[in-house]
Amino acid sequence: MAEHTNLSTPSFGFVGLGNMGSVMSQNLADYAQKEGFPKVKIWNRSRSKSEQLATEGFFEISDTLEDLARRCNIIHACLANDEVALSVYRQILDVAKPGIVLVDHSTLYPDISTTLRAEAIAEGSSFLSCPVFGPPAAAKSANLLVVLSGDGNARSLLKKYVVPTLGRAMIDCGDDTRKGALLKILGNSCILGTIELLSESFTLAEKTGFDAELFYEFIQQWFPAPAWMNYGKKIRDGAFSGTTGFTIPGGMKDASYIRRLGVETSTPTPTIDQAWSHLTTAKALGGDSLDWSSCSAGMRVTAGLPPFKGEDFTLAKR
Structure with a gap:
């Protein structure tokens, strides 16, 4: 060889x-x-x-x-x-x-x-x-x-x-290197889908007046997986700095790959389609430098909440 x-x-x-x-x-x-x-x-x-x-x-x-x-x-x-x-x-x-x-x-x-x-x-x-x-x-x-x-x-x-x-x-x-590349995209689909679900759940918790800290405690106890705890904490706190994470442009690139695979195989990707929409909103409101978990801003806007917690917009970038 x-x-x-x-x-x-x-x-x-x-x-x-x-x-x-x-x-x-x-x-x-x-x-x-x-x-x-x-x-x-x-x-x-x-x-x-x-x-x-x-x-x-x-x-x-x-x-x-x-x-x-x-x-x-x-x-x-x-x-x-x-x-x-x-x-x-x-x-x-x-x-x-x-x-x-x-x-x-x-x-x-x-x-x-x-x-x-x-x-x-x-x-x-x-x-x-x-x-x-x-x-x-x-x-x-x-x-x-x-x-x-x-x-x-x-x-x-x-x-x-x-x-x-x-x-x-x-x-x-x-x-076959295609298999490795496919697994990465499928895995990222799960991660982005998790972020989208967490965004929905934390937004619903806030709209119903439920304590976000208590909800996050539930996540820690029932879903003790790294993605759930890491992104759950970011969404709970509204802490979306992309300096040590994965930024919106990268998230949108991955979402586009998932959706493209869906088109090529006639497979619906409704969760990722929704995440794409929310990432687009977050990018419009906060720019490219935010972490991709800031797609929760899109969910919050849809629900009639301010996109980011707190009156000071810069809090979203910390």
């Missing part, structure tokens, strides 16, 4: 240092340092993020994406959308040596994942779909749920370190 399966000394790269990537790359750097591997090479479109990370961990900044591609044999990436992913991975494959392993932690549409896998194979390399579930706080503590699919030998290589370096557990979806 490809040369990467025999690598004795991985040389890691990490591309995309947003809320998730910056934390995941730190865990990868800690692992590399502990194992005596070279420093993790990092590249980000905004160099300032790379410079900040380089002062805090076992990193080396690459001036260009092409330089990183030439110096690494395993490259992890966490990218904003399909267009960015296509551009970044194609630039890497243009200059990298055969046998490189590309590990994608982004949320990509399944067709894009399939395309990138085929292009990597054509260059004698591997592309793995490796999306993760969990917010930045879970990424920091390596408590993510990792999904993995792609070439079997490359998957075996990843399994040697991804858990517990990046996550607490892994779901192996097999050789």
Whole structure:
């Protein structure tokens, strides 16, 4: 198989240092340092993020994406959308040596994942779909749920370190990268659906005069799942800062993927359709920087309540 399966000394790269990537790359750097591997090479479109990370961990900044591609044999990436992913991975494959392993932690549409896998194979390399579930706080503590699919030998290589370096557990979806990408979208459908349901329930509680604190206590006792407790708390408090979470544009991108899959398979997606509408309202009222749980603002407006709790609008952005 490809040369990467025999690598004795991985040389890691990490591309995309947003809320998730910056934390995941730190865990990868800690692992590399502990194992005596070279420093993790990092590249980000905004160099300032790379410079900040380089002062805090076992990193080396690459001036260009092409330089990183030439110096690494395993490259992890966490990218904003399909267009960015296509551009970044194609630039890497243009200059990298055969046998490189590309590990994608982004949320990509399944067709894009399939395309990138085929292009990597054509260059004698591997592309793995490796999306993760969990917010930045879970990424920091390596408590993510990792999904993995792609070439079997490359998957075996990843399994040697991804858990517990990046996550607490892994779901192996097999050789077809489309499966990994699909699971990420299906999982995000469940999460966004949970946010929509919580928005409805907290709004109904407020309209009926029921204590939000008491309702949240019920959620903690009866639905002790991370998504329920994390987003329930945000909606209860009206605390929608996107600086440490998942912002509205990302939520709308994921919702569009879910709805597109529904159209392509003649499958209704009524809950996500409603969430899309509420995300649109929240974006119009609060801008792109809010967490996607701020879609509860759309539900509140529909019910005749102020979109955000408190008279000071800035409270919604904290």
